[in-house]
Amino acid sequence: MNEKTIVPALLDRYGTTYAEEAGITLRDTPAPLYRLLVLTVLCSIRISAATATAAARELFGAGLGTPQRMTGAQRRVLIAAFARAHYVRYDESTATALGRGAELLLDRWHGDLRRLRDAAGGQSERIGELLQEFPRVGPVGSGIFRREAQAVWPSLRPFFDERTLAQARLLGLPGSPAGLAGLVPPEGLARLAAALTRASLEHVGADELEDAVELRPTG
Template structure:
């Protein structure tokens, strides 16, 4: 079993509940929620967010599928690179289109934590594991 990688280890400060930090943690949780080694998922996060500065849903949505596949490849996140690239783009587009690019707007649209988790699960590629990873640290600042 991989040791859980925390937001802090990825230099994500969730304390203020700031949108960019929440999005970065959602992105990291998304990558770690797949059946892939935690270190590789963390590296993929670093390549996408730190190296290529895709740290908002707007910036991520402006990537091409090919660019994302290349970024994932840089991190050796290769087993699911094509599907992950598609799902990351779908995540960014849905977040932008339905929630104005803000995780806080998902919270506002949800009656409670359970409703929020259900809405998160409606994003393509976000399953129970990703929700669990994200909520492990985000719940304290969101609810």
């Protein structure tokens, strides 16, 4: 396989972003960006991405998709949502982190993460630093947020963390953000980054990807 076949196969098999899996229609508006922050917090512990995205869907289904609703939520509502998603080991600490994070967002950024972006001058590294002021969001979490947010924040593009770059090299793709950016349109970078992340988590090499393509039904 070469780049012209690897990238379409990778996107076809693994190209769902984590925001999409969590039911977030990502736009450059306050509510979807906040939901992405919630997802980031949920993903920032040692728990499967499937469980984290399921927990996010349960929270949003319970009406907790804005910082205002999150700060006003009864704790039992959050815990019940986590239980439905089987996100139980860290439910109490996560409920606390989400509540404090929502308060910080409202107090400092008036509920709008675009203000954080603008305060950072749109610079990726500075955005990452400011994101880490939210409870539980560390370097990995800030990378998760930026990886997904580049779909709607062009100043972040191209964003690929070390995991995605290592996976790209394993598949014979360019091992730099600039090199990967030449493989898809700008609006497709978040999908490519998500696909590389998912392939990495499943330990997919070039041979496995080629086998998956050959086994895929046609017509």
